[in-house]
Amino acid sequence: MDALKKIEPFEGKRFPLRMTEVKSSSHLVRPHWHDHLEFIHLLEGTAQVHIDNRTFTVDAPAILFINSCKIHSMQALHGKSCTIRGFIFDMSLLAGSLEHSESQHVYARFIQTAPILEPILPSHPIWNELVVPFELAYQEYAKQAIGCELMIKSSLYRMIIPILRGYQRETCLNKDLDKSLAHYKRLKPALDFIESCYDQKIYTDTLGSLVNMSLFHFTRFFKKVTGVTPTVFINRYRVEMAKRLLIQQDLTITQIAERTGFCNVNYFDKVFKEMNGFTPLELRKKFTEG
Structure with a gap:
């Protein structure tokens, strides 16, 4: 391989x-x-x-x-x-x-x-x-x-x-592009926070406070702009970062789960497989074993 x-x-x-x-x-x-x-x-x-x-x-x-x-x-x-x-x-x-x-x-x-x-x-x-x-x-x-x-x-x-x-x-983004652009700009502080703090516990109400919204309104607004919930977006970003560590670093699956903000390795394994169709270990075996 x-x-x-x-x-x-x-x-x-x-x-x-x-x-x-x-x-x-x-x-x-x-x-x-x-x-x-x-x-x-x-x-x-x-x-x-x-x-x-x-x-x-x-x-x-x-x-x-x-x-x-x-x-x-x-x-x-x-x-x-x-x-x-x-x-x-x-x-x-x-x-x-x-x-x-x-x-x-x-x-x-x-x-x-x-x-x-x-x-x-x-x-x-x-x-x-x-x-x-x-x-x-x-x-x-x-x-x-x-x-x-x-x-x-x-x-x-x-x-x-x-x-x-x-x-x-x-993705039906053409309904009102000016409004979509304004929405994206408003959401950008929260997106930047996710990218810089994905390895930590991220609370949705914290993201809402960055854009001056209540938890309820932020959750609805986030899904409207990105197409997914804050939790799905965060997990998707964490999984992409985890792929890099699986490939580049000689770390255990548990260590990678911890470094990418997942609360435990079982949850990490479940989310990773749901998004990719294979587990973290299967990815490592498939692509890194010579």
Whole structure:
């Protein structure tokens, strides 16, 4: 079994983006994860794709989107050659341009909920909106001509917008985007607190006080904005942090439960399995044993 790795492709790089091409009749992408976002274009062959607890069998041509912190891998099937191109980029390439825009709320929620998207095929309405800028970006990256960074960044914007619009439609965020953005800004102190104090006991009334709301009104408001209750949101964030510790640290499951704010290891195990389809121990065995 392949050992799972965290990939850090942009250390010390001014332009936090990388594009690759891989051709193989076996492993195309070995199990790994990263904080960054990624598009993968399957150009040739049939491949099996694993993203967290989801598995897809995909025929070329197809485009996959890998959200932040998702464990993913890809193998060619039937011993036949596959060709893929990868487009991996740091979220900072988008965040600055979206700041103070109406899209900021949709993008922030998209990253926080980290949905696993189905493979996008030529029959999909947004296929051309993805494949054309993807290939343009790849050619610019390969040539490294003057202005290639701007061309690649432009292509990236053209690719991410249809993804966000699709997410917006599916989650009904388009009913009143101005109001949604205002709601997100009001909730941000509570979200920031969760991210910085997830390893501690977090009380819902404490979160409510950060945004000057009663417990009752905060709970309703939080679910309206995020789509889930405060408890589910907190547990989801804790589980993502636990995945990193399971992969990177030689700690016991009990120690990881304690370091990610779970009251006991049994509850940690239960919540982790409900969210991922496998237990913490199964994750460690599946991806870290050589």
